[in-house]
Amino acid sequence: MTTTVNPPTPEQQQGIGTRLRHGREAISQRWHDAPRWVRWAALVALIAFFYALPNKEFYQYLGPIPTTGSNFTQVLFTVSIYVLLAVGLNIVVGFAGLLDLGYFGFFAVGAYTVAVLTSPSSNLKTLWPWLLVVPIAIALTMVSGIMLGTPTLRLRGDYLALVTLGFAEMIRIAAVSSDFLKGQRGFNQIPHPPGKYADGKPFFGVLDARPYYWLVLTLIILVVLGVRNLTHSRVGRAWISIREDEDAAQLMGVPTFKFKLWAFASGAAIAGLAGALFAGKQNFVNSQNFELLNSIIILAAVILGGSGNIVGAIVGGGLVAYMIERFRGIELFGTELYEYRFLFFGVVLVVMMIFRPQGIIPNRRRAAEFKDRRKEVIVGE
Amino acid sequence: MLLEIDDVSLLYGRIQALHGISLTVGEGEIVALIGANGAGKSTTMRAISGIRPIATGAIRFEGEDISKLRADLRVRRGLCQAPEGRGIFPGMSVLENLDMGAYTRRDRAGIAQDLNRVLELFPRLAERRKQAGGTLSGGEQQMLAVGRALMSRPKLLLLDEPSMGLAPMLIQQIFTIITEINEQGTTILLVEQNAQQALARAHRAYVLETGRIVKSGTGAELLHDPSVKEAYLGVA
């Protein structure tokens, strides 16, 4: 890859020192000051980097970045799924301000829909191709989101958190114990996505995780573009107003229930897509894939990255999923660091809450909302 | 009558906050609602704007029963409330807040015109158009809340304590603006602690006591009513 970098002019050089002191603000300022083409070039380079990343010829030069405990391309696939999930959950939590503690449940609905309709181990024996089932999986997750949201989103407060938590747990228990969902034995021979090389070998095979990663990466880009458009529209404004003050939003004529339901259902749909992709790659789905902790990890990722900010969600999702995998194969006092992963995230979250409650890459508005809340606390009434 | 409230009761769980109140607001009027803390003034406003369901009675707007109508649909009919405690959007800029006021409208030209009018009424907001709502001073937030409600170009504007937390100078100013808005053709239902000012500006007024209307009359009548004087105007 080649990106042209202009040598800094004297005044730029002089500015760098002072700018550095302002940390991230300076970086974002520089980013916004940069000419359009520079930003585009940087973005293209970044995307190209992520497409190139799973190739050994490329990542072997990246020092400690490739994971040591597990296959790096496999890890990249897992990370990409988490990023997609974080982008989806960010709509629910970040934009509309709804606390969803069972987001992974929708991922499970997506994965199981694919499993049940495609796998030979399923009671249904439909054996449909993967591609046909993906839209069904997305639709079904969306419907389950609407069914869950319709009664709960009318209520204020913490009901949604409890109900979503219960939903995810219900799905998990159903997966473990119902005969229809096959429990531990699970579903095997789930078909892969279609596509062949010129020589007839399938593009999406068993051993090579790269094509799946590229597929998810491409979908992330498309989803992000879609979400970005939404947030710049009336829908996005409505979501933000609901998050900031639901009563006031309603008093301005925003149909709050409808928009909350939309946010919740679109978030669910994205999780359903992620689940379908996961099932299509994994070939095998069983009840062990859907522990409750996963929901918490994604929520932590969104908050860590900067709730309400798409870039923040991507960074948070990527960082959290990558760190977990990075811990594998590293030993500390005779224990794999991987075993300490939740302790680590607990500590990181607490530290973040104290020093940077708005996340790594905060949303401008969110920052103001936090400030506002602090002010309320100090002023009292 | 633009607005008719007929024997309305409202419950918060088991607590009854309104006990069958009735009041009317005619086209072009300023009607004031005064009463002590906890009398149910804000509750009445919530019932009218629809963020709280009523238990019994009826609310009619332009002759139509809107008691069961969702709050956002009432806004579309021309009923807009500037809530107590401001309720502005803290993360949005002043302009974005005002823009939210026009959420139900699609007529760009009309919105631009109203925006200019609001910025003329409140020059302070014009100076701070890019500032986040949450960082405005209390008084500025109050102005923003009133301005934002105006942006929906309501037929009936509900103002819940627009003078709360303002300096005496600004109180004078906000009441002048209220009169001005009214003269430009907007009907106003005004809740106020500042009974003196409210009664002086209002055409008619109601006195609310523990969820019941205990007195009504023209602003001037109530201003000179001995019991009102004693209870709300701080003169024995």
Ligand SMILES: Nc1ncnc2c1ncn2[C@@H]1O[C@H](COP(=O)(O)OP(=O)(O)OP(=O)(O)O)[C@@H](O)[C@H]1O
């Ligand atoms: N959400 C609520 N839940 C329970 N009780 C409430 C609720 N909101 C208000 N109340 C009660 O209803 C009564 C009327 O409250 P309301 O806010 O209408 O008073 P108000 O006349 O506006 O008073 P103020 O002048 O202090 O604003 C009060 O006794 C209050 O405690």
Ligand SMILES: [Mg+2]
């Ligand atoms: Mg009140």
